[in-house]
Amino acid sequence: MKPPTDRGSLALGAYVYAVLAFIIVPLVIVIPMSFSQNDYLAFPPSGFTLKWYSEYFDSRQWRAATWLSVQVALLTALFASVIGTAATYAMIRGHSRLVTAFQIALIGPIIVPHIALAVGLYLFFQTIGLSGTIPGFVLAHTVLTLPFVVFTMAAALGKVDANLEAAAMSCGATRFQAFRLVTLPLVLPSLASSALFAFIISFDEPVVSFFLSGVRQKTLPRRMFEDIEQNLTPVIPAIATLLIMLSILILLGAHVLRSRSVTR
Amino acid sequence: MGLGARGRRIEGKTEGKRGSVNIVSARQSASGASIRISRLEKRFGAVSAVDGVDIDIAAGEFIALLGPSGSGKTTILMSVAGFEFPTSGTIHVDSEDLTYVPSNRRNLGMVFQNYTLFPHMSILDNVAFPLKMRGLRTAERHARAEAALATVRLAGYGHRRPNELSGGQQQRVALARAIVYQPRVLLMDEPLSALDKNLREDMQLEIKRLHAELGITVIFVTHDQSEALTMADRIAVLRDGKIQQIGPARQLYERPANLFTAGFIGEMNFVDVRVESVGDDVAVALPWGETWRLPATAAVEPAVAGEAAVLAVRPERLQLGVSPAGQVIAVTLSDVVYAGAALLLIGHLPDGTEMRARIPGASQLSSLVPGDVASFTIPTEAMLLYRGKRR
Amino acid sequence: MTEAGRSHFWHSDGRRLSGLSTLLLLLPFFTIIAFVFVYPILQLLVISILEPHPTLDNYARVVENPVHMRVLMRTLWTAMLVTALSVVLGFPVAYYMSRAKGTVAALVAVCVILPLWSSVLVRTAAWSFLFQRNGLINSALMSLGLTSQPFKLLYTQSAVVIAMTHVLLPFMILPIYGALRSIPNDYGRAAAVLGATRLRTFLEVILPLSLPGVVSGSLLVFLTALGFFITPALLGSPQEMMISTLVSKQIREVLDWPFAAALVGVLTVFVTLLAIIFSKMLRFDRLMGNAS
Ligand SMILES: Nc1ncnc2c1ncn2[C@@H]1O[C@H](COP(=O)(O)OP(=O)(O)OP(=O)(O)O)[C@@H](O)[C@H]1O
Ligand SMILES: [Mg+2]
Numbered sequence: 001m002k003p004p005t006d007r008g009s010l011a012l013g014a015y016v017y018a019v020l021a022f023i024i025v026p027l028v029i030v031i032p033m034s035f036s037q038n039d040y041l042a043f044p045p046s047g048f049t050l051k052w053y054s055e056y057f058d059s060r061q062w063r064a065a066t067w068l069s070v071q072v073a074l075l076t077a078l079f080a081s082v083i084g085t086a087a088t089y090a091m092i093r094g095h096s097r098l099v100t101a102f103q104i105a106l107i108g109p110i111i112v113p114h115i116a117l118a119v120g121l122y123l124f125f126q127t128i129g130l131s132g133t134i135p136g137f138v139l140a141h142t143v144l145t146l147p148f149v150v151f152t153m154a155a156a157l158g159k160v161d162a163n164l165e166a167a168a169m170s171c172g173a174t175r176f177q178a179f180r181l182v183t184l185p186l187v188l189p190s191l192a193s194s195a196l197f198a199f200i201i202s203f204d205e206p207v208v209s210f211f212l213s214g215v216r217q218k219t220l221p222r223r224m225f226e227d228i229e230q231n232l233t234p235v236i237p238a239i240a241t242l243l244i245m246l247s248i249l250i251l252l253g254a255h256v257l258r259s260r261s262v263t264r
Numbered sequence: 265m266g267l268g269a270r271g272r273r274i275e276g277k278t279e280g281k282r283g284s285v286n287i288v289s290a291r292q293s294a295s296g297a298s299i300r301i302s303r304l305e306k307r308f309g310a311v312s313a314v315d316g317v318d319i320d321i322a323a324g325e326f327i328a329l330l331g332p333s334g335s336g337k338t339t340i341l342m343s344v345a346g347f348e349f350p351t352s353g354t355i356h357v358d359s360e361d362l363t364y365v366p367s368n369r370r371n372l373g374m375v376f377q378n379y380t381l382f383p384h385m386s387i388l389d390n391v392a393f394p395l396k397m398r399g400l401r402t403a404e405r406h407a408r409a410e411a412a413l414a415t416v417r418l419a420g421y422g423h424r425r426p427n428e429l430s431g432g433q434q435q436r437v438a439l440a441r442a443i444v445y446q447p448r449v450l451l452m453d454e455p456l457s458a459l460d461k462n463l464r465e466d467m468q469l470e471i472k473r474l475h476a477e478l479g480i481t482v483i484f485v486t487h488d489q490s491e492a493l494t495m496a497d498r499i500a501v502l503r504d505g506k507i508q509q510i511g512p513a514r515q516l517y518e519r520p521a522n523l524f525t526a527g528f529i530g531e532m533n534f535v536d537v538r539v540e541s542v543g544d545d546v547a548v549a550l551p552w553g554e555t556w557r558l559p560a561t562a563a564v565e566p567a568v569a570g571e572a573a574v575l576a577v578r579p580e581r582l583q584l585g586v587s588p589a590g591q592v593i594a595v596t597l598s599d600v601v602y603a604g605a606a607l608l609l610i611g612h613l614p615d616g617t618e619m620r621a622r623i624p625g626a627s628q629l630s631s632l633v634p635g636d637v638a639s640f641t642i643p644t645e646a647m648l649l650y651r652g653k654r655r
Numbered sequence: 656m657t658e659a660g661r662s663h664f665w666h667s668d669g670r671r672l673s674g675l676s677t678l679l680l681l682l683p684f685f686t687i688i689a690f691v692f693v694y695p696i697l698q699l700l701v702i703s704i705l706e707p708h709p710t711l712d713n714y715a716r717v718v719e720n721p722v723h724m725r726v727l728m729r730t731l732w733t734a735m736l737v738t739a740l741s742v743v744l745g746f747p748v749a750y751y752m753s754r755a756k757g758t759v760a761a762l763v764a765v766c767v768i769l770p771l772w773s774s775v776l777v778r779t780a781a782w783s784f785l786f787q788r789n790g791l792i793n794s795a796l797m798s799l800g801l802t803s804q805p806f807k808l809l810y811t812q813s814a815v816v817i818a819m820t821h822v823l824l825p826f827m828i829l830p831i832y833g834a835l836r837s838i839p840n841d842y843g844r845a846a847a848v849l850g851a852t853r854l855r856t857f858l859e860v861i862l863p864l865s866l867p868g869v870v871s872g873s874l875l876v877f878l879t880a881l882g883f884f885i886t887p888a889l890l891g892s893p894q895e896m897m898i899s900t901l902v903s904k905q906i907r908e909v910l911d912w913p914f915a916a917a918l919v920g921v922l923t924v925f926v927t928l929l930a931i932i933f934s935k936m937l938r939f940d941r942l943m944g945n946a947s
Contacts, residue, residue, distance in 0.1 A: 026782055113883075237780075
């Protein structure tokens with residue numbers, strides 16, 4: 001007698017791989033297209049060329065948009081991870097009656113549609129002159145990335161025994177020294193990975209950027225939006241390929257940090 | 265091969281429906297089924313988890329699978345339950361080949377290590393679950409589930425949720441759930457290891473009682489040898505996926521079939537020896553130069569002149585003092601431990617081999633102190649001889 | 656404040672921070688949330704009822720104009736459709752993922768997580784390539800002989816639904832995966848040995864126990880879908896607007912701020928109410944815990 005073939009599992013497997021193909025194919029399809037010699041985005045791509053990449057790197061406008069996004073994302077990562085970590089630490093180790101307010105402040109930016117925040121900020125920043133400025137973008141993106149920083153840091157800090165700091169202080173350390181010398185090193189990998197995630201969220205953020213961008217100060221997503229909306233040039237697959245590579249790098253970085261982490 | 269081949273059951277409401285399982289009549293006294301596991305092999309890639317296992321289990325027998333971690337106990341049980349299909353070999357229950365029958369059509373009872381009560385159902389619904397799967401009406405289901413709860417002395421707990429019961433109670437519910445449809449075989453994978461010691465002993469008795477009452481065939485996996493020795497009719501000792509010995513507790517303890525079982529079950533002293541001659545008796549040379557003549561029956565495995573062998577003796581068989589009934593050894597004591605019922609003496613033979621003795625009711629001997637040299641007699645019939653070297 | 660409370664405010668007791676340090680550490684967080692999140696949204700809500708003069712006219716315009724009502728209904732319907740599709744597509748993946756081991760598990764996890772952390776614009780752009788007249792889907796259909804004319808796929812509501820499902824699917828898969836992972840394997844085995852078929856094991860044991868994940872994922876997808884902007888803006892048809900694209904049009908082309916504010920108000924209040932009602936079932940931490 002033979003073990004029966006497990007039709008149920010085979011069917012489930014087939015279905016799952018079909019869905020995974022649906023998820024992943026649209027993402028990877030841009031890679032061959034970015035090397036296509038066709039000037040229009042037909043399928044299948046033909047030939048091999050790097051001209052779309054050089055078009056991207058040679059364009060002053062694309063370079064300016066990228067540079068703006070890089071600056072905004074770096075500052076956002078810095079701001080969000082510092083502010084978010086400080087707040088999380090205070091919530092976990094402090095005497096605070098603000099738990100509910102804190103939770104609402106975290107869930108709000110996730111739940112409230114980005115279009116609502118974008119429109120609100122557009123109006124507000126216009127009146128105070130922050131629209132289209134780096135501080136404006138950074139402030140907006142910090143709000144959007146804080147929840148992710150806090151969730152990551154809460155998980156990490158929650159695993160660090162509060163008695164470790166008490167022990168350090170009983171050895172004569174001040175509270176700040178105890179944090180800096182005991183807790184911080186333990187959560188540093190998580191802090192770094194939350195900064196990575198804040199960077200990529202900001203770098204890829206399209207909606208708020210769309211409304212806050214001015215005529216001259218355009219982030220990369222805003223430039224891409226215009227390009228896709230208006231003429232869909234083959235530069236887009238090249239940029240998309242680069243952005244996917246960036247996401248892979250960020251995820252790899254986070255993965256490495258996670259495997260390094262003591263507080264996994 | 266259909267389920268119809270098996271007799272003795274009444275049909276549930278959904279008789280004849282594909283996939284439904286039949287249940288044994290409540291009126292007919294349920295009794296155990298015989299199980300035959302033949303040449304069972306299971307490989308996970310390069311690992312041979314089960315390696316040619318044969319076990320014949322009589323109807324109504326209580327058998328324990330005992331072995332160190334990774335010896336393949338769970339894998340055997342999973343194959344019987346139908347969660348793993350073996351690489352080769354067969355499993356028959358009452359001469360019906362179940363090797364590749366899906367578990368939901370095997371009609372076996374099973375108790376898991378961590379209770380596995382469904383957390384979203386009440387206790388009663390948990391116990392009634394297998395009856396529901398068999399298409400019984402709600403009223404009938406509940407009546408039978410109540411009765412099963414009563415058998416495990418949890419009548420009246422039906423409306424509670426699993427997390428409102430203690431570990432021991434949860435495991436009793438799991439037991440009720442496993443027997444409510446009167447399966448003829450009950451499988452248990454370390455069912456008591458999550459309980460603390462006192463509860464464990466209560467549950468051991470509970471399971472023994474149910475086994476006697478229901479006459480069900482039980483396969484019980486454990487790595488606790490005292491549990492296996494006290495509960496099972498027979499014990500199968502496993503190591504690296506192979507059966508080392510199957511037999512009743514007394515046989516396993518008093519005449520282990522090989523060095524592994526000898527060392528695995530209970531405490532045992534081992535001394536490396538060399539076989540000098542084999543005749544009406546066996547002459548062995550001890551490390552310190554003496555030669556002993558042992559009766560031929562001492563050799564559990566055939567002794568061969570000139571080969572290395574191991575002499576084994578249980579600590580409680582050593583007698584303090586010199587007597588003509590056996591061989592005398594001189595032991596330099598290193599520890600004297602008062603252990604309640606017995607005095608545990610630990611020391612070394614002249615060649616350095618460690619030797620332990622348990623002397624019952626010997627607290628008056630507390631004049632012994634570490635450093636003393638004590639003489640012990642090993643009764644001739646207490647000596648067992650195995651081939652090979654001690655590890 | 657009590658004596659004890661006062662001293663906690665100034666001094667830390669070893670394990671706990673002093674109230675003062677707690678406050679100082681929380682200050683930047685709450686300041687930025689107050690000024691860059693709460694204030695701008697409140698300001699919009701205020702505009703929606705105070706401009707041009709205190710009135711509910713702006714809201715009346717949303718409800719009374721059939722064109723705008725259709726936009727609301729379309730948005731609602733699209734979000735529900737996307738949610739339903741995500742459950743149907745996502746649940747089996749989550750189930751498979753929760754039972755997979757080793758390389759397969761890693762592969763599936765990468766397929767789910769990589770899209771989550773790649774740009775929405777990239778994913779939307781990819782769909783516009785696929786949906787073009789001479790894109791992959793039409794070329795495939797034509798070379799298979801299924802059609803002689805290319806279909807119009809781009810700038811349709813179907814394109815929006817498909818692409819939004821694609822973008823939001825990870826938000827469904829991860830919470831369900833989290834719930835399924837917390838169900839021990841032995842539950843399924845116990846059900847099977849007790850006589851349940853696979854279908855019944857699934858219906859009676861696995862599904863009820865994974866329901867919190869399904870609810871949490873559905874809420875997340877539904878709420879996000881309601882306000883989704885990029886995908887409808889780039890793939891949808893101007894004749895079939897969603898609420899977000901209508902808002903954008905009001906601001907960028909019509910410059911009707913009070914009306915746009917009312918639209919945003921409707922959307923925000925609706926989403927917030929749902930989030931409050933179901934707040935117990937929203938589990939955001941799960942999303943992050945799995946992603947990182
Ligand atoms: N699904 C599996 N995949 C790979 N190897 C497995 C699998 N299941 C069991 N094994 C291997 O098979 C061997 C026997 O495992 P099994 O679980 O049967 O042991 P056991 O006797 O029940 O041990 P324990 O007392 O620890 O429960 C072990 O080496 C184990 O690592
Ligand atoms: Mg086991």
